[in-house]
Amino acid sequence: MKTRILVVDGDPAVSEVVARYLERDGHDVECVGDGAEELRRALTRPPDLMVLDVTPAGLDALRVCGERPPVPVIMLTSLGEEIDRVAGLETGADDYVVKPFSPRELALRVRSVLDRARGGAVVGGTGVLRDADLVVDVDAREVRLGGVEVMLTGREFDLLAYLMRNPGQAFGRAALLHQVWGWSFGDSSTVTVHVRRLREKVEADPAQPRRIVTVWGVGYRYQPLEDAG
CATH class of the missing domain: 3.40.50.2300 (Response regulator)
Known part of the structure; x- marks a missing residue:
């Protein structure tokens, strides 16, 4: 079709x-x-x-x-x-x-x-990613927070899955543009906006994020809540 x-x-x-x-x-x-x-x-x-x-x-x-x-x-x-x-x-x-x-x-x-x-993006394999009450089903491209489905765009899903696949690792905006968007160059505000939108959807307090944290002078890092105790 x-x-x-x-x-x-x-x-x-x-x-x-x-x-x-x-x-x-x-x-x-x-x-x-x-x-x-x-x-x-x-x-x-x-x-x-x-x-x-x-x-x-x-x-x-x-x-x-x-x-x-x-x-x-x-x-x-x-x-x-x-x-x-x-x-x-x-x-x-x-x-x-x-x-x-x-x-x-x-x-x-x-x-x-x-x-x-359609699920063809390379986000680091298949399976299910879990962090406390956040569950990302890579195969179904479905995200749930506290058992409730979270609606993400395709890019938001890919960004979240990529960060969760690499917990604790800091990525610059240019690196994320390359790894998630597949762009060799581009506007870094694209990443900034998508991170902001993700925080609004998966953080209890987007103004003080605990999962998707800013690494000053570098970019962003996924910090699992389970690791934070």
């Missing part, structure tokens, strides 16, 4: 180019404008992945994106729009491509994100 991709962009010319390349890769593509109501209607049948243009006119679409079912999202963003890029990551976007971009690069990013969403 073909994957269904929803392209959200207010510029029909951009949508046409994106759709053409993604259709060449074998996907079914639907294009809509960046209006909130139009997007809500499109999301009544959730796609396998969304490509979302991030512009001032598309901020309503970002808010709808935050209300969406948990499907992967790739943002299209201009080089200087760091605020918009961070806002998109805060809503749970999985990846972004900076304009002007190569349509072929976008197609490869789509493949990568879909592979991760």
